[in-house]
Amino acid sequence: MALTLSKHDMKPQPGDLIEIFRGPYQHWAVYIGDGYVVHLAPPSEVAGAGASSVMSVLTEKAIVKKEELWDMVGTDQWKINNSLDEKYEPRPVHVILREARALVGKELPYCIFRGNCEHFANELRYGKAESRQVRKAGEVAMVAGLATVVGLGFVALAGALFGGSKKENKNTQ
Structure with missing residues (x-):
């Protein structure tokens, strides 16, 4: 302890x-x-x-x-x-x-x-x-990396959902 x-x-x-x-x-x-x-x-x-x-x-x-x-x-x-x-x-x-x-x-x-x-x-x-410091730093980096991947996934999803609709609007006009 x-x-x-x-x-x-x-x-x-x-x-x-x-x-x-x-x-x-x-x-x-x-x-x-x-x-x-x-x-x-x-x-x-x-x-x-x-x-x-x-x-x-x-x-x-x-x-x-x-x-x-x-x-x-x-x-x-x-x-x-x-x-x-x-x-x-x-x-x-x-x-x-x-x-x-x-x-x-x-x-x-x-x-x-x-x-x-x-x-x-x-x-x-x-x-x-x-080294618990290294293990903790690795866990933090993994969580940060996962958060980045998830964040990029949301950006890509939003781009696909909202970016595509503008393109479709141009084609229909």
Whole structure:
């Protein structure tokens, strides 16, 4: 279950997923203890700036970084979010931490749709690379696309019904 607490109340445990709210999207990290997180970030990102740069979606490579939680979060809102615990069994904490630490400094392929920071964090915690942001965005795009198709269908239907009658009127006069 997701928690939203004040800065002073938040006490993540090693292996917890941290969701950081960065405007239109969320950035994700894994808490590894002692005030540090591991996260997947574009190489151009500077510490504390977060993944808010345009480069975070345009790059094909990303670096696994270890940073202090407060430096990485900056002034953004954040919460502990292990909500996929309801769907998947979390891996043992020592496995999450071992793998997270082993990946620090490595360059990994990055794709906003198939390999973003949320995929990375969920893969560490659950062994499943999943991104609810991408799934939600896909659902919104599908609904918007369907609405566009339906809207175009109505325009075409109206054109056929009302456009054709003008033509017929010209022919009968």
